[in-house]
Amino acid sequence: MKNKQTILIVDDVSENVDLLVELLKDHDLVTALEGKTALEIVQEEDIDLILLDIMMPQMDGIEVCKRIKENPKTVHIPIIFITAKNKQDDIQIGFNKGAVDYITKPFNPNELLARVDTHLKLRAYEKDLEKRVTQELKKNMQKEQMIHQQSKQAALGELLIHIAHQWKQPLASLNSINLLHRTKLKNEIEITKEEEIQNLEKSDTLIKFMADSVDTFKDFYEPSTRKEDFSLTDSVNRVLTISDATLHYENVKIILHSHEKEGTYGNSNELTQIIFSIINNARDIFKHRVIQNPELLITVENKKITISDNAGGVDEDIIEDIFSPYISSTDGNGIGLYIAKEIIEKNGGIIYVKNEPKGAKFIVEFLTWLP
Numbered sequence: 001m002k003n004k005q006t007i008l009i010v011d012d013v014s015e016n017v018d019l020l021v022e023l024l025k026d027h028d029l030v031t032a033l034e035g036k037t038a039l040e041i042v043q044e045e046d047i048d049l050i051l052l053d054i055m056m057p058q059m060d061g062i063e064v065c066k067r068i069k070e071n072p073k074t075v076h077i078p079i080i081f082i083t084a085k086n087k088q089d090d091i092q093i094g095f096n097k098g099a100v101d102y103i104t105k106p107f108n109p110n111e112l113l114a115r116v117d118t119h120l121k122l123r124a125y126e127k128d129l130e131k132r133v134t135q136e137l138k139k140n141m142q143k144e145q146m147i148h149q150q151s152k153q154a155a156l157g158e159l160l161i162h163i164a165h166q167w168k169q170p171l172a173s174l175n176s177i178n179l180l181h182r183t184k185l186k187n188e189i190e191i192t193k194e195e196e197i198q199n200l201e202k203s204d205t206l207i208k209f210m211a212d213s214v215d216t217f218k219d220f221y222e223p224s225t226r227k228e229d230f231s232l233t234d235s236v237n238r239v240l241t242i243s244d245a246t247l248h249y250e251n252v253k254i255i256l257h258s259h260e261k262e263g264t265y266g267n268s269n270e271l272t273q274i275i276f277s278i279i280n281n282a283r284d285i286f287k288h289r290v291i292q293n294p295e296l297l298i299t300v301e302n303k304k305i306t307i308s309d310n311a312g313g314v315d316e317d318i319i320e321d322i323f324s325p326y327i328s329s330t331d332g333n334g335i336g337l338y339i340a341k342e343i344i345e346k347n348g349g350i351i352y353v354k355n356e357p358k359g360a361k362f363i364v365e366f367l368t369w370l371p
Contacts, residue, residue, distance in 0.1 A: 004028040005048040005120050010038040010064065011082070012056040016105075020051060020082075023109055024116065035059030039067055042074045048123045049116065054083035054094070062097055069098035076126065078119045082107065167210055174206050230268040233258040233300045239275045250283060251294065258300040264366050270343045274351065277336035278307045278362045285311040285360075303366040313355035322353055 006028040009020045017031050030045055032038040035056055041047070050068070054061035061081060068074045080101040081094045091102050101115055177199050184191050240247075240254060247254060264271075279296065286294040289311055297308040314322055323341040344351045349366040 005124065006030060006046060007116070007120075008032065008038060008041055008045070008047045008050045010035065010050065010056075010061070011053040013053075016053065016082075023113065027120075035061070035064040038064055042068060042071075042077060047074075047077050048127075049119055050077055050079045051082050051116075052079050052099075054081055054085055062093060065094070065097045065099060076130075078123055080115065080119065082112075171210075174203060177202055225267065226269075227265060227267050229263040229265050230271075231260065232264055232271070232303070232305055233260050235268050235271045236275055236298055236300060236305065239272050239279065243276070243279060246283075247279075250286065252283065252286060253293070253295045255295065255297045256300070257298070260300045260302055262302050264303050266347055266366065270347065274340040274343055274364055275305065275307070277340040278364075280336055281362075282307070282309040282311065282360075285309065305364045306361055307364075308356065308361040309359040311359045314353055314360045316355075319353065319355070323351065 004027055007024055008030045009017055009024075010032045011017050011020070012033050014033065017033070021029055021031065030041055030047070032041055036059060038050070038052070042050070052061045052064060056064075061083065065079050065081075068077060068079065075098075078100040079098060080103060081099050082103045082105060084105045094102050100119055103112055103115065181191070181199060183189075236256065236258075240256070282294075282296055285291070286309070291311050293310075295310045297306075299306045299308075323337050325338040341351050344364060344366075347366075349364065351362065351364050353360055353362050355361075
């Protein structure tokens with residue numbers, strides 16, 4: 001890191017350059033006698049301030065200033081015009097092209113030093129701010145990556161829970177078939193060919209059900225960016241099919257009303273993630289508050305889904321931040337609703353929540369979900 005700030009002096013008269021070099025000798029200085037050279041220098045060097053003459057042959061200072069301000073890499077470098085042109089129109093042109101100050105020749109050395117010092121300090125503050133902003137953006141990016149990684153881990157955990165509940169009954173049935181078969185063999189009880197075929201067919205059916213459920217879960221979590229016309233009601237039913245065994249195991253009653261009469265254009269896979277997050281959030285609340293007779297009322301209208309529970313509502317001290325990461329009414333990580341908000345807003349929709357007498361109502365609306 002350099003200890004001194006760097007000033008570029010641009011003037012076609014070498015005597016003027018020498019004078020400025022002597023006045024500013026305490027700074028790191030770079031000089032140029034023409035505009036073309038100055039443009040090459042700002043591309044290669046880390047320049048903090050430019051002292052630029054206007055009247056130069058081939059390329060005047062106004063054109064140099066214009067090109068510097070048009071380049072994203074150099075646009076932030078402050079430029080002070082130092083020139084014998086002192087008409088108001090000339091000064092205005094200089095400011096219009098992006099100069100931060102205008103000093104006329106002959107100049108007062110103390111005035112020049114004061115102005116240079118002021119703009120170097122401002123540039124230092126600006127660069128420090130740029131550095132801080134870059135650091136914060138990097139931190140936020142790392143935080144977002146961590147949140148999404150945790151979201152994937154949470155989704156995997158939910159996947160395993162639902163598979164376990166889906167497989168519980170067929171595994172029990174397979175175990176019964178095997179136990180009966182083993183018992184008959186041990187007790188030398190004759191097993192007919194028809195019984196063998198029947199047991200094999202039952203086993204095949206159960207195994208196929210389990211294999212199909214794995215494919216269903218795999219498709220559910222498969223990333224997709226495809227957009228198309230789809231039914232919100234079908235998407236809700238898809239989520240309920242995945243969650244059915246778990247909701248039944250946890251005694252959650254589902255009431256679904258659909259008044260949908262037209263499709264919605266968007267990514268149906270992403271919508272299912274939103275619905276899934278809201279339902280999982282409700283399940284967590286039901287268990288955390290030990291709600292008797294838990295119930296979810298899902299209403300589907302054109303481009304709108306509402307999901308209401310009877311868990312008592314969102315705590316008032318967090319309701320404004322419920323869609324922020326790590327905010328939760330339970331011991332959960334609070335990531336699911338945050339990801340749901342990200343998904344819907346990315347696609348031009350909104351998600352919000354309000355408390356009702358029995359519990360919370362989550363509303364998902366597709367406002368401008370466009371191709």
